[in-house]
């Protein structure tokens with residue numbers, strides 16, 4: 001089982017500290033979403049893990065070894081950092097064949113990943129004719145080429161069309177279900193919520209959260225019940241009688257904070273209040289993320305004032 005281990009990792013560029021004493025572990029068998037505002041240090045951390053940059057202090061290892069010490073690294077760690085990196089004059093297939101040859105990976109694997117990433121029909125076209133989405137797919141194909149147990153993707157959904165977004169979601173889930181270690185950075189919260197089991201969140205180079213996704217949301221967003229009725233007066237009086245503060249919204253919905261669907265449903269039914277819709281409002285990753293990063297911004301402002 002191969003984990004990514006980041007231990008007290010710090011990276012400074014001049015006076016700018018991009019990564020600040022960061023410690024976390026990315027475990028196999030699940031998709032870990034890597035989140036944080038622009039400039040939080042996600043790409044720098046990924047580059048440090050891949051040995052593309054040297055840490056100022058601390059360490060980053062894969063399966064207990066620094067990337068540079070892994071023989072045939074493409075067979076162990078697959079990464080997509082920058083989809084523009086492929087040589088535009090080569091065909092997609094040749095780009096992958098060159099990579100494969102340097103790691104003694106057979107050409108048939110090239111054709112396999114081309115098919116798997118939906119690039120079969122354009123495999124013999126030059127990369128410079130590819131759309132951003134096709135380049136993303138080519139970058140993902142390159143990451144998968146060595147059938148690695150560790151996969152790191154920086155913004156893989158970038159430029160993908162809706163069908164591509166569904167494809168990447170399914171792919172990430174499958175890779176994790178196969179027991180691989182999958183780390184994926186994204187700015188798209190709905191997207192991340194659809195594939196991640198676990199989250200690592202950075203803010204200004206520091207670790208803000210390292211937690212299962214459900215716990216991350218539940219700790220920050222109060223659960224509520226959404227309800228719609230044809231008799232708002234009866235609904236309000238029933239809820240008030242039972243100590244619930246309901247909030248009415250312009251679109252005809254009511255929200256009952258800190259309540260469970262079972263309880264509100266039972267109360268309404270016992271009081272004969274007609275219910276048109278009833279649902280648990282469990283909170284979204286976006287709400288929880290904005291709550292966390294807002295708190296972080298406030299903290300930063302307070303520190304500056306002090």
Ligand SMILES: Nc1ncnc2c1ncn2[C@@H]1O[C@H](COP(=O)(O)OP(=O)(O)OP(=O)(O)O)[C@@H](O)[C@H]1O
Nearest residue numbers: 013016017018036037038039040041042043044045
């Ligand atoms: N080569 C470099 N030289 C100088 N500063 C750098 C370099 N690479 C990154 N930085 C700085 O380090 C900080 C972290 O950048 P990084 O790209 O890792 O953030 P990120 O979380 O990936 O952001 P984004 O979400 O915008 O991609 C930023 O302030 C950035 O300007």
